[in-house]
Amino acid sequence: MKGEVIFGVIAVLFIASFFYGMAANPDSEFGGADGQAGDVIAEIDSEYTPWTEGTFVDSLKFEPPGGETESLLFALQAAIGAVVLGYFFGYYKGKGQSN
Amino acid sequence: MHIFEGFLPSPWWQLWFVFSIPVIFFGMYRLNKLVSEKRELLPLLAVAGAFIFVLSSLKMPSVTGSSSHPTGTGMAAILFGPAIAAVLSTIVLLYQAIFLAHGGLTTLGANVASMGIIGPVFAYVIYKAGMKANINFYVVVFLATAFADWATYVVTATQLALAFPAEVGGVAASLKAFLLIFATTQVPLAIMEGALTALIFKYVIQVKSDALVELNVITESVLNKIKGANQ
Incomplete structure (x- = not known):
């Protein structure tokens, strides 16, 4: 139990820090840090454009048409991982009990 | 930590591939060996x-008003070593680059270097x-995985700084x-990742502790000490 309690306390602190962050940055939409790095690059070198634009590199990839599809694919990624985690922990636990 | 497609100019994106590719190949060799010699550990690899x-x-919100995501690579690095963690990270980064327009194929070398190699x-x-x-x-476990998560983002910041030195003040x-951006946003997330990984390891010890001994992650005596403390 001890481990779960410690994890719970840290999780609560994390959520509290998020609410504090919301209050401290009322206008923020909590966009990705990856995207913000792009803004800094634009500040340093305002003429920089990704050199891959319009090259064959783009044709190798699937571009989600919008936020909905993107969040679907992210959820799918998490779901696949969670299924695998749950399956094997359950498998090992059951195996351990039957021995 | 994803550097987007095309956001690393030459020669940086090539250099990071030169850095990453040998490690990925070494990881594939290690993975092959593991799979053929210790087949029973395959499920733990999947985990x-x-x-x-x-x-x-x-993608978790941080106190700084932006969002970022943990990496999860510390667990694989502790269990199987950094080289195998690099292979697993490459799979995830390829998926995100190809289907999610997240990260990129030309920046894959740099992203594998930060998330898959240096962090682990x-x-x-x-x-x-x-x-x-x-x-x-x-x-x-907490310290190792939290710090690996944080280090990943410090590496990303360094990669970008090397490629984009400021006109005044340089790199x-x-x-x-x-x-x-990266190092501050990541602090609360790194702590969360460390805590979660430590908790997951508690369950691994509960259900499959013999695998940890076999992988030389912990010794028999340490395992007995942990199990004694749990009861």
Whole structure:
């Protein structure tokens, strides 16, 4: 139990820090840090454009048409991982009990 | 930590491939060996990979007003070593680059270097040093994985600073700007990742502790000590 309690306390602190962050940055939409790095690059070198634009590199990839599809694919990624985690922990636990 | 497609000019994107590709190949060799010699550990490998899958898909809000995601690579690094963690990370990063327009194919070398190699190396080294110093197992796991997560983002900031030195102040000024975004945002997330990984390890010990001994992650005597403390 001890481990779960410690994890719970840290999780609560994390959520509290998020609410504090919301209050401290009322206008923020909590966009990705990856995207913000792009803004800094634009500040340093305002003429920089990704050199891959319009090259064959783009044709190798699937571009989600919008936020909905993107969040679907992210959820799918998490779901696949969670299924695998749950399956094997359950498998090992059951195996351990039957021995 | 994803550097977007085309956001690393020459020669940087090539250089990071030169850095990453040998490690990925070495990891594939290690993976092959593991799979053929210790087949019974395959499920644990799947668990470590799945953990990276789940954690790297969670874009979590941070106190700084932006979002970022944990990496999940520390667990694989502790269990199987950094090289295998690099292979698992490459799979996730390829998925995100091809289907999610997240990260990129030309920046894959750089992203594997930060998330798949340098972060896991930190996890591995801290873990081994901590266990040698006889610190509590869960504390060591927490420190190793939290620091690996954080180090990943420091590396990303460094990669960008090297490629985009500021006109005034050069690389150092750019590094400061990128660190301000990545390193600060990541602190609460890194702590969360460390705590979660430590908890997951508690369950691994409960259900499959013999695998940890077989992989030389912990010694028999340390395992008995942990199990004694749990009861």
